[in-house]
């Protein structure tokens with residue numbers, strides 16, 4: 491908590507400091523938008539050749555806005571850092587101590603004193619890691635590292651068309667209606683989404699994992715928010731890149747997740763906006779989400795996909811091939827391979843197979859369900875035990891519903907700032923969330939403690955009508971009354 495608060499204050503201090511600096515009047519022009527490396531003169535999107543089977547899309551290296559132009563950054567809004575280039579220490583040019591870098595803001599060309607030596611224009615200069623498109627088993631196309639990537643490294647920007655949330659909903663439904671099963675819409679902020687279905691960068695091929703080696707981060711570049719894929723850990727060449735789709739991904743059709751992680755949440759982007767709009771989900775920790783129907787596709791044809799070569803945007807990383815999951819770091823011998831599991835296939839690659847459906851397990855409910863809501867009190871023969879356990883069951887229910895309502899309250903804020911920018915969430919909101927979580931954990935603990943205590947040290951039954959007399963229900967009460975759960979779990 492302390493760390494969170496100090497990060498927030500640090501950010502405020504840096505922000506104020508930058509505002510002061512930005513009043514310094516520099517005269518250079520703001521550079522043209524876009525990735526200079528790829529957009530100097532010719533349209534490099536023409537050069538991108540895709541392997542056979544990939545649904546064609548337009549390759550872009552900066553977002554395109556529908557219904558508006560790129561922002562024109564006002565001079566007083568330009569954040570200027572303090573860095574100065576020193577040729578004896580090139581790393582000092584907008585390195586890790588750069589004020590802009592620290593606040594996830596790229597330096598503005600013409601306004602950075604390090605000029606062409608500035609190292610904090612990675613989105614603008616398309617300083618991407620080398621990656622390679624490959625065919626996965628059952629998850630369509632994927633992107634893998636084509637060089638060793640360091641933890642924290644910027645890998646690639648997720649580019650696409652920036653659209654409103656209403657448009658995202660409309661498009662998502664239209665894509666589904668047209669049977670486009672791969673969904674490429676992710677959230678930019680509370681109101682806007684990036685759709686990489688028709689236009690996008692190679693980031694659109696990065697698949698989801700519940701235990702990912704990459705993450706999305708939002709950066710401010712020339713006044714606009716942009717989404718980058720960054721390495722969460724060192725990634726060796728040849729390993730598949732993956733990030734967690736929850737929060738960012740708009741979702742679409744309900745898709746069974748095939749990431750093979752031990753903590754897999756079963757469905758792709760189950761916490762994403764699109765998923766939640768289409769389905770009613772169970773709480774975290776439940777073994778299954780309640781959904782109307784789950785379309786699954788057979789991946790058998792994926793396995794016979796030929797090795798294909800193609801040339802892409804940058805030298806050295808432009809051929810694709812089919813690799814099996816163990817070759818890209820996804821194998822788990824405990825999990826059946828694509829051959830055994832009914833899975834869905836990537837878009838446009840192979841003819842679609844007949845869809846299957848998981849039968850609906852329960853009636854559709856209109857609200858979030860409580861899980862683990864077992865009435866433990868019924869287990870006990872003694873009146874006192876039942877009363878005590880009932881009391882803690884009540885406290886736990888209260889804490890759960892408080893946590894749910896806090897979640898609903900803070901969700902827009904969290905979604906606006908994005909999962910990776912939690913330090914921007916107001917302290918009061920963060921505190922509320924942490925407090926509600928602590929209360930819930932404490933209430934859970936108190937309830938389970940009370941159950942275990944009463945099972946281990948049964949009290950004599952005082953109520954002949956006990957619903958389910960426990961085995962030792964009539965036994966003598968042991969002297970263990972001191973071992974009580976903590977009082978006032980949720981206060």
Ligand SMILES: C[S@@+](CC[C@H](N)C(=O)[O-])C[C@H]1O[C@@H](n2cnc3c(N)ncnc32)[C@H](O)[C@@H]1O
Nearest residue numbers: 629630631672673694695697698747748749836
């Ligand atoms: C942003 S696209 C990723 C690229 C996609 N595989 C392709 O071939 O174009 C997202 C789609 O990939 C598939 N996908 C990604 N991760 C997956 C996973 N862990 N399990 C199953 N399908 C996945 C789903 O069809 C999803 O709609």
